[in-house]
C-alpha cells in the first residue's frame with residue numbers, strides 16, 4: 001500500500017477554505033473530543049503545549065480516519081525532530097519561526113526521502129508504514145507531505161516573497177503573537193501597524209501558489225483575516241474553550 005493520501009494537502013491545493021483549532025491538552029482523549037466538533041484540521045501543538053513524541057503519536061492514532069486532519073507543530077524545524085514525527089505517522093507539519101528561503105528549503109529536504117531530501121530511512125519498524133504493512137510507503141511518502149511554515153517575525157516578513165518561491169512548501173502561516181512581539185508590541189496583535197503587516201502578508205500569500213494561514217480567537221478578527229486571504233484559518237484553542245466555559249459557569253453560580 002502507498003502512503004495514505006494527505007487529505008489536508010489535497011484540500012489546500014484545491015483552494016477550499018479550512019477551519020481549524022489548536023489541540024493543546026497533549027492528551028488523546030481531549031483531541032478525540034475536539035475531532036467530534038467538525039474542524040477541518042487540528043494542530044497537535046508541540047511548541048507551546050506539553051506534548052512529547054508519544055503523546056503526539058497517541059493523538060495521531062485517535063484522529064486516524066477522522067474528518068479532522070492532524071497537523072503536528074514542532075518546537076523548531078530540526079531535521080532529527082521532523083524525522084521522528086514523520087515516522088510516527090504525521091504527514092502535515094507546521095514549523096515555527098521560518099525567516100528565510102534557505103530555511104524553508106532545508107525544511108522541504110528534511111521532510112522528503114532521498115533523492116529529493118535527507119529524511120532518514122528507518123520507517124520499516126515505524127507507525128508510518130504500519131510496521132512494514134505499507135510496503136510502498138517509502139516510495140510514495142514524499143508526495144503526501146504537507147509542509148506549512150510559520151512566518152512570525154520582521155525577518156520572516158522581509159523574506160516572505162523568497163519563501164513563497166520555495167517548491168515543497170504548501171502553506172505559510174502568519175503567527176500574530178510572535179510577529180507582534182518581534183515588532184515591539186508584545187501581547188498586542190491588534191495594533192494598526194501589526195494588522196497592516198498581517199493584511200499585506202495574507203494578501204501576498206493568497207496570490208501565490210501557497211495557502212495562507214493564521215490563528216484568531218476573536219471572531220471579528222478571524223473574519224477580517226478570512227477576508228484578507230486566509231485559507232487555513234484556526235479559530236480556537238481547546239484549552240481556552242474549556243477554561244472560559246468553566247469560569248463562566250462558576251461566575252453564574254458564585255453570585256447565587
Ligand SMILES: O=C(O)C(=O)C[C@H](O)[C@@H](O)CO
Nearest residue numbers: 048152175176177178179215
Ligand atoms: O505567533 C503566534 O500567534 C502563533 O504561532 C500561534 C500561537 O503560538 C498559539 O500557540 C496561540 O497562542
